[in-house]
Amino acid sequence: MNAVTQAAGETAHVTQAASGAEVLLRCLRDQGVEVIFGYPGGAVLPIYDALFQQSDIRHILVRHEQAAVHAAEGYARSTGRVGVVLVTSGPGATNAVTGLLDALMDSIPLVCLTGQVPTHLIGNDAFQEADTTGITRQATKHNYLVKRSEDLARTVHDAFYVARTGRPGPVVVDLPKNILIAPAAYEPAGSKPHRSYRPVTQPDPAAICRAVRALKGARRPMVYAGGGVINAGPEASRLLGELVRLGNLPCTNTLMGLGAYPASDPNFLGMLGMHGTYEANMAMHGCDVLFNIGARFDDRVTGRLSAFSPDSFKIHGDIDPSNIDKNVAVDVPIVGDAGAILRAMIAAWHAEPAPQNSGALAGWWREIAAWRAVNSLGFTQDMSPDAVIKPQYAVQRLHDLCKLSMRDTFISTEVGQHQMWAAQHFHFDRPNRWMTSGGLGTMGYGLPAAAGVQVAHPDALVIDIAGEASILMNIQEMGTLAQYRLPVKIFILNNEYMGMVRQWQELLHGSRYSESYSAALPDFVKLAESFHAHGLRARNLGELDGVIEQMLAIDGPVIADICVDRAENCYPMIPSGAAHNEMILGPENAGRTASITDEGLMLV
Amino acid sequence: MSDAAQSLRSATISVLVDNESGVLARVIGLFSGRGYNIDSLTVAAVDQDRTRSRINVVTSGTEMVIGQIKAQLDRLVPVYRVADLSKDGPHVAREMALIKVVGGGEARSESLRIADAFRARVVDTTTGSFVFELTGSIEKIDAFIELLRPLGLAEVSRTGIAAIARGVGTL
Numbered sequence: 001m002n003a004v005t006q007a008a009g010e011t012a013h014v015t016q017a018a019s020g021a022e023v024l025l026r027c028l029r030d031q032g033v034e035v036i037f038g039y040p041g042g043a044v045l046p047i048y049d050a051l052f053q054q055s056d057i058r059h060i061l062v063r064h065e066q067a068a069v070h071a072a073e074g075y076a077r078s079t080g081r082v083g084v085v086l087v088t089s090g091p092g093a094t095n096a097v098t099g100l101l102d103a104l105m106d107s108i109p110l111v112c113l114t115g116q117v118p119t120h121l122i123g124n125d126a127f128q129e130a131d132t133t134g135i136t137r138q139a140t141k142h143n144y145l146v147k148r149s150e151d152l153a154r155t156v157h158d159a160f161y162v163a164r165t166g167r168p169g170p171v172v173v174d175l176p177k178n179i180l181i182a183p184a185a186y187e188p189a190g191s192k193p194h195r196s197y198r199p200v201t202q203p204d205p206a207a208i209c210r211a212v213r214a215l216k217g218a219r220r221p222m223v224y225a226g227g228g229v230i231n232a233g234p235e236a237s238r239l240l241g242e243l244v245r246l247g248n249l250p251c252t253n254t255l256m257g258l259g260a261y262p263a264s265d266p267n268f269l270g271m272l273g274m275h276g277t278y279e280a281n282m283a284m285h286g287c288d289v290l291f292n293i294g295a296r297f298d299d300r301v302t303g304r305l306s307a308f309s310p311d312s313f314k315i316h317g318d319i320d321p322s323n324i325d326k327n328v329a330v331d332v333p334i335v336g337d338a339g340a341i342l343r344a345m346i347a348a349w350h351a352e353p354a355p356q357n358s359g360a361l362a363g364w365w366r367e368i369a370a371w372r373a374v375n376s377l378g379f380t381q382d383m384s385p386d387a388v389i390k391p392q393y394a395v396q397r398l399h400d401l402c403k404l405s406m407r408d409t410f411i412s413t414e415v416g417q418h419q420m421w422a423a424q425h426f427h428f429d430r431p432n433r434w435m436t437s438g439g440l441g442t443m444g445y446g447l448p449a450a451a452g453v454q455v456a457h458p459d460a461l462v463i464d465i466a467g468e469a470s471i472l473m474n475i476q477e478m479g480t481l482a483q484y485r486l487p488v489k490i491f492i493l494n495n496e497y498m499g500m501v502r503q504w505q506e507l508l509h510g511s512r513y514s515e516s517y518s519a520a521l522p523d524f525v526k527l528a529e530s531f532h533a534h535g536l537r538a539r540n541l542g543e544l545d546g547v548i549e550q551m552l553a554i555d556g557p558v559i560a561d562i563c564v565d566r567a568e569n570c571y572p573m574i575p576s577g578a579a580h581n582e583m584i585l586g587p588e589n590a591g592r593t594a595s596i597t598d599e600g601l602m603l604v
Numbered sequence: 605m606s607d608a609a610q611s612l613r614s615a616t617i618s619v620l621v622d623n624e625s626g627v628l629a630r631v632i633g634l635f636s637g638r639g640y641n642i643d644s645l646t647v648a649a650v651d652q653d654r655t656r657s658r659i660n661v662v663t664s665g666t667e668m669v670i671g672q673i674k675a676q677l678d679r680l681v682p683v684y685r686v687a688d689l690s691k692d693g694p695h696v697a698r699e700m701a702l703i704k705v706v707g708g709g710e711a712r713s714e715s716l717r718i719a720d721a722f723r724a725r726v727v728d729t730t731t732g733s734f735v736f737e738l739t740g741s742i743e744k745i746d747a748f749i750e751l752l753r754p755l756g757l758a759e760v761s762r763t764g765i766a767a768i769a770r771g772v773g774t775l
């Protein structure tokens with residue numbers, strides 16, 4: 001307005017200065033952003049206009065803002081880069097909240113740009129106004145509301161710094177529309193350190209020495225590695241492998257850590273926790289020195305805390321000091337980046353003169369071998385062609401046929417039994433190949449996450465292992481697959497039940513299957529076709545391999561509807577409130593079961 | 605776990621924060637979201653250009669919980685420093701209270717005598733009321749209020765505690 005009354009020369013100056021939206025995009029380019037996952041609306045139209053007039057940054061239009069966040073998570077987790085989301089104010093921002101909390105709990109670096117009503121309307125209940133920083137405060141690592149144009153560039157750079165450093169996480173930048181339109185001063189990413197946020201990455205050498213002395217001197221050592229190793233980059237996974245082999249240590253991974261240690265390696269005991277292997281959980285229970293690197297003693301891992309790894313000397317390496325002594329008190333805390341900790345441990349291992357107790361270690365491996373012989377992931381598949389497909393077998397065949405294809409394969413999942421079967425039976429030898437919603441357990445995560453992975457890796461094989469209930473939570477993203485020709489494969493283990501709910505009802509609620517039957521399901525083959533994808537179905541064992549082979553051969557998105565045993569339960573299982581050595585082993589190993597206590601019944 | 609680890613203690617925690625908007629909501633949200641107690645909370649800018657504020661929180665919990673509170677506060681992005689003053693060494697903690705007593709007769713003069721003994725100042729007087737100002741430890745103010753209760757205690761306004769370490773060390 002003022003510009004109109006100004007001298008002509010000054011008006012020209014005002015219009016030439018870059019708008020907030022343009023400055024924003026320039027900052028994103030500085031941060032190396034190549035892709036944004038988003039959905040437009042009134043408050044962010046200036047950003048969409050600026051996007052339209054450039055070609056460096058690609059925008060992927062999702063079909064729901066929650067999916068934009070999960071897609072950015074898939075992108076981030078499979079590349080190690082910061083995922084970027086753009087949504088409008090009000091409902092755009094509130095739709096993103098589930099995704100933000102998902103990223104917070106799984107430590108995924110994201111920057112989520114949200115539109116906001118102009119600053120002078122904030123607090124007036126304006127159209128599509130939401131208190132976005134208020135609503136997302138507990139769902140983000142940090143958030144910002146940009147109230148002054150001069151703060152815009154620095155705030156965007158800060159947001160990326162906070163998202164990516166320390167324990168990674170989602171950061172929201174709330175952008176009032178007037179800030180996007182008004183001219184703003186550009187600033188390059190600062191070289192000076194952040195005012196207040198300076199996470200410790202280098203471990204304390206004294207703690208490393210104590211840790212190595214304990215681990216090397218252990219009679220029954222155990223390594224428990226989590227998602228922090230993945231977040232620290234592929235080099236950290238390599239170092240984990242080096243340390244484990246150096247000491248011939250047994251190693252388990254958490255759900256978030258799968259791929260950090262190669263599943264095909266003999267030192268790998270499989271995943272631990274509620275649906276972990278017998279050998280991993282028994283070794284956790286029986287070890288005398290436990291080295292946790294990049295995991296957080298989550299309740300799905302520890303089982304009953306008072307009985308968790310009762311006789312072990314505990315070492316805990318974590319980038320986030322608040323994870324240390326949160327659930328489990330430890331003997332040697334080490335704050336630092338997982339890669340830096342592992343590198344220092346390897347150096348200290350070589351420097352430590354005392355030899356390992358090889359006799360005790362050999363005995364420990366014999367004990368582990370006996371637990372392994374229980375074959376806790378075993379299941380029985382009737383091999384006649386018209387037999388009902390066991391879900392575990394379907395995952396096993398999928399894994400074997402993917403392996404045969406020699407293609408770089410990325411797996412995402414939804415949430416439920418299929419997620420656990422995928423974790424148990426699809427073996428990951430490399431990091432960043434496994435995307436799953438661990439901390440929040442968000443149904444509807446897998447399809448958009450797979451889309452995000454495929455955007456980052458256009459030539460890779462990307463498969464969402466899904467349940468028929470979960471897939472419907474973000475099924476609209478089939479449209480995104482079609483629009484961008486993303487050849488994601490959706491492999492539905494269709495048991496016609498919210499299987500995980502059904503399983504808990506069977507075990508804990510007298511088989512009263514309250515509201516857990518997936519009634520009125522769509523015809524997934526037709527559904528695929530209506531979204532311009534291919535639909536396949538396997539009704540029995542005889543059709544399984546053919547469907548998987550066809551799915552892998554099709555150069556485009558596919559839904560493979562795999563009809564599996566409706567009554568199959570996911571074992572082994574540590575019931576809530578039970579200890580690691582009280583696993584339910586399932587029908588293959590009947591007899592050795594833990595009873596569920598009243599206390600356990602109250603746990604989630 | 606040992607009894608010492610399980611027993612509750614009170615902690616006076618001082619937090620130096622960047623004075624950005626929402627920072628107090630962040631700290632309070634952390635306490636409510638994670639189920640920690642807040643017995644007292646004060647906040648004010650403490651440097652010349654008002655870019656940094658100091659928050660003092662009195663809380664209680666087991667040793668492990670108090671350790672968690674410190675670590676959780678420390679990882680908030682706008683937090684510069686966190687100190688558990690009650691653990692790190694001797695410290696001074698003071699609160700100011702304004703206390704209104706309404707009434708007349710013997711109770712009125714008795715309240716004045718008690719105020720004198722506590723070195724409270726009379727900051728407002730009418731024929732039917734006093735407002736006392738008292739500065740001191742939480743316990744001292746609690747004791748003063750208890751004594752005034754039967755003597756026409758009408759209203760209390762307390763600041764919450766401000767705390768600082770003794771000696772040359774700073775936050």
Ligand SMILES: Cc1ncc(C[n+]2csc(CCOP(=O)(O)OP(=O)(O)O)c2C)c(N)n1
Binds near residue numbers: 416417443444468471
């Ligand atoms: C958004 C959301 N709502 C509810 C749940 C609770 N929940 C966990 S697993 C599950 C059932 C999932 O069913 P399905 O996708 O068919 O997978 P299955 O267990 O049958 O393999 C439900 C409802 C959840 N995890 N996420």
Ligand SMILES: [Mg+2]
Binds near residue numbers: 416469499
């Ligand atoms: Mg199901």
